[in-house]
Amino acid sequence: MQRASELTIVNKPLWVIIGLMIMASWVGNIWYYQAMQLEKPILLKHYMEINGYQSDWIELSYLENNTGDRRITGVLLEELPMLRLTVPPQPNTYYKHQVLKKAYGEWRKDDLGEMEPVPITIREATVFYNDGPSEKVPIGEINVVWEKEEGLLQSSSSGSSSDGTGHYSVTVQQPVILEQVDVSFSDRLGSSLELSMTGKDADDPHPQLPMSLNTGDPLTFNYKWSLPEELPGASEVYKASILLTFQTEDGRTVHERIPLSFNHYLDEKQIKELVRLGGDPS
Numbered sequence: 001m002q003r004a005s006e007l008t009i010v011n012k013p014l015w016v017i018i019g020l021m022i023m024a025s026w027v028g029n030i031w032y033y034q035a036m037q038l039e040k041p042i043l044l045k046h047y048m049e050i051n052g053y054q055s056d057w058i059e060l061s062y063l064e065n066n067t068g069d070r071r072i073t074g075v076l077l078e079e080l081p082m083l084r085l086t087v088p089p090q091p092n093t094y095y096k097h098q099v100l101k102k103a104y105g106e107w108r109k110d111d112l113g114e115m116e117p118v119p120i121t122i123r124e125a126t127v128f129y130n131d132g133p134s135e136k137v138p139i140g141e142i143n144v145v146w147e148k149e150e151g152l153l154q155s156s157s158s159g160s161s162s163d164g165t166g167h168y169s170v171t172v173q174q175p176v177i178l179e180q181v182d183v184s185f186s187d188r189l190g191s192s193l194e195l196s197m198t199g200k201d202a203d204d205p206h207p208q209l210p211m212s213l214n215t216g217d218p219l220t221f222n223y224k225w226s227l228p229e230e231l232p233g234a235s236e237v238y239k240a241s242i243l244l245t246f247q248t249e250d251g252r253t254v255h256e257r258i259p260l261s262f263n264h265y266l267d268e269k270q271i272k273e274l275v276r277l278g279g280d281p282s
Contacts (some may be wrong), residue, residue, distance in 0.1 A: 005236065006203050011213075019091055022176050024160075036096075036097040036272065036275055037065050037068065037097065037275070038064070038098065038275055038278075038279055039106075039211065039278065039279075040070055040129075040279075041062055041064040041065075041070065041071065041072045041127075041129075042062060042137075042274075042279030042280075043061070043062045043075070043102050043127065043137055043138075043139055043238070044060075044061045044062065044063070044140075044235055044236070044237050045138070045139065045140035045232065045235065045236050046060060046061070046139055046140040046141075046142060046236075046237045046239070047137065047140050047141050047143075047185045047188060047236060047237070047239070047240070048140075048142050048143070048237075048238065048239030048240070049089065049142075049143050049144075049145060049184050049239060049241055049257075050107055050142065050143070050144045050145070050241065051144075051145055051146070051147055051257065052097060052109070052115075052117055052144050052145065052146045053108045053109055053114065053117075053146055053147060053148050053149070054109060054149070055106065055107060055108050055110075055235075056106070056107045057104060057105075057106055057107070058083065058085070058104065058106070058107055059102045059103070059104045060075055060085065060100055060102065060103045060104070060106050061092075061100060061101070061102050061237055062075075062100075062102075062126070063098050063099070063100055063101075063265070063271070063274070064091075064098060064099055064101060065097065065098055065099075065281070066094075066095075066096075066098060066099055067098055068213065069131055070129055070130065070131050071129065071130045072101075072103070072126035072127055072128070072129060072133070073087060073128045073129060073130050073167075074085055074087060074103075075087065075103045075126070075127055075128070076125065076126040076128070077122055077125055077126075077142070078126060079120050079122050079144075080107075080120075080122070080144070082106050082108075082111045082112065082113065082115070083105050083107055084104040084106075085104065086103065086104055086105060087099060087101070087103050088102065088104070090224065092229055093195075093266075094270045095250075095267075095268055096113060096268060096271075096272075097271075097275070098271055099267070100266070102126070106190065112117040115150065117142070117146040118146070119144065119145060119146070120143070120144035121137065121141060121142070121143055121258050122140060122141070122142040122143075123138060123139060123140070123141055123142075124136045124137065124139055124142070124182060125137060125139040125232060128231040140237075141185075143184070145212075145276075147255050150254045150256065151173055151245050152172065152173055152174060152176060152246055152248075152254060153170040153171070153172060153219075153244075153247065153256050153258075154170060154171050154173055155168070155169070155170055156169045156170060156171050156218070157169045158261075160261035160263065162263055164225035164226060164263070165219060165222070165223070165224045165225075165229075166222075166223055166224075166260070166261045167221065167222045167223070168220070168221050168223075168242075168258050168259070168260075169219070169220040169221075170218070170219050170258070171216055171217065171218050171219075172213045172214065172215060172216065172217045172219065174215055174217060174248070174249070175212075175213065175215060175249055176213050176247065176249070176254075177210050177212050177213070177246065177247045178199075178209060178210060178211040178213055178219075178245075178246055178247040179209060179210045179242060179245045179246065179253075180209065180243075180244070180245040180248055181195075181209065181242065181243070181244055181245075182242070182245075183195060183240060183241075183242055183243065183260075184240045184243060185238065185240050186242050188236075189240070191240070192206060192225065192226055192227050192228065192233065193223060193224070193225055193226070193240070193260070194223060194224045194226065195221060195222070195223045195242065196221070196222045197219065197220065197221050197222075198219075198220045199205050199211055199213070199217065199218070200213070200214075200217040200218060200223075202220075210267050221242055221258060223260055225262060225263075229270070231270065231273055231274060231277065231281035232281035235266060235270065235272050235274055235281055237262070237264050238260075238262050238264075239259075239262065240260045240262070241257040241258055241259050241260055242257065242258040242260065243255060243256075244256045244258065244259055245258070
């Protein structure tokens, strides 16, 4: 009996240590879980162009906690009240502690009503929650331009890949002079987007501008997205385009835009860093 009593006395400190270790692990798990939670849902920074004269789909990505009660129920761009954005019930991408969703809507050129065709720059969105008041939050930059189609170009082929590469080929529909090639948001993109062009001479990898083009001549644009792995650049969403400036035979200056396909993906490490920064990597 004395031997059993001695064993019990000896084992008590061991059980105390084990209990403390279990408690420390439990507290640590709770602390880590809380540290990986967003205080509120966040909209990612978007940089996009909308042509007011063309119908298009608009998507705005935002991040929410996997669990928790605060959810986004609506997003409004006050400068574009006719644009109705739908908030989906199901996420687009699942992460360990967060989900990525997209509010989406259709910009319909027939719904403009009495809206004046003047350039608009939008930098804030009004976000509505299921819990608490709405608020205005930074959204990046959305530019509304007004450019009517002139029918100078006809698409012949296009394609993109998950590695960020893509191409877009067109044929010219009337004699023109291509004077300039630009990319929207080029000041922000810098080296994150590589763009090359080939003209009617496919063997010339660096055609010079201005370039005279005849009806039926081809133009091909090859591009590659190389967004940085670090924030804030990694979390930015782009809806950019190639801006072509032409001069027609009758002396008019005409702009045409070619869309750049953009596949956006954030990995778990980038999401954790975004949460650590409180949702604002800038």
